[in-house]
Amino acid sequence: MVIDKSTPYGAINLSNEAIASVAGDAALECYGVIGLASKNSLRENINELLKKDDYVKGVYCTKKKEDYEVEVYIVVAYGVKITEIVSEVQKKLIYVLEKTFQIPFKTVNVFVQDIKEIE
Numbered sequence: 001m002v003i004d005k006s007t008p009y010g011a012i013n014l015s016n017e018a019i020a021s022v023a024g025d026a027a028l029e030c031y032g033v034i035g036l037a038s039k040n041s042l043r044e045n046i047n048e049l050l051k052k053d054d055y056v057k058g059v060y061c062t063k064k065k066e067d068y069e070v071e072v073y074i075v076v077a078y079g080v081k082i083t084e085i086v087s088e089v090q091k092k093l094i095y096v097l098e099k100t101f102q103i104p105f106k107t108v109n110v111f112v113q114d115i116k117e118i119e
Contacts, residue, residue, distance in 0.1 A: 003061070003068065005103060014101060017056050019070070024055035026096040027072055032085040034075045037113035049075060067106035070097065074110060078117040086110045 003014040024036050035049030036058035050058050060071040070093060076085050090108045097105045 003063070003101075003103065005101070014103075016059075016061055019061045019097070019101070020055040020059035021052070022100050023059045023070060023072060023093055023097060024050075024052070026092050027074055027089050030085065030088045030092055032077045032080040033089060034077055034116050034118070037073045037075050039071075039073050039111075064106070067104040069107040069109070070105055071109045071111065073113045075114045075116055076112055078115050082112055082115075086112065 002016070003019070005012045005014060027033055027036065036055055037048075038050060038054075038057045039060065058073045062069050062071075072089065072093065074085075074089065076082055089110045093108045093110075094105055097103070097108075
């Protein structure tokens, strides 16, 4: 999906890869998040963390009427309160995405794909 944004200086096309890169980096800065996972990791039984180049497999952006919706699939640390992690990831992503792209992101859905013990 490509987001078209017009400015006084011209048109800008934002790719899903750009949004995924910014959202993935912001999510990894949150306490308790170990990494991003693929949306299909549960179905395919693959338990590996995504590298920076593959963030687009774990972050999805869709357009809703006047704003945008982002879905993020994360792996969290064992022993940390999951509701707090998810809440912080939502707040951070909305702040960072709106500040970076100057577009309203109304909804950020965070899905926990796996829980891993920190070694």
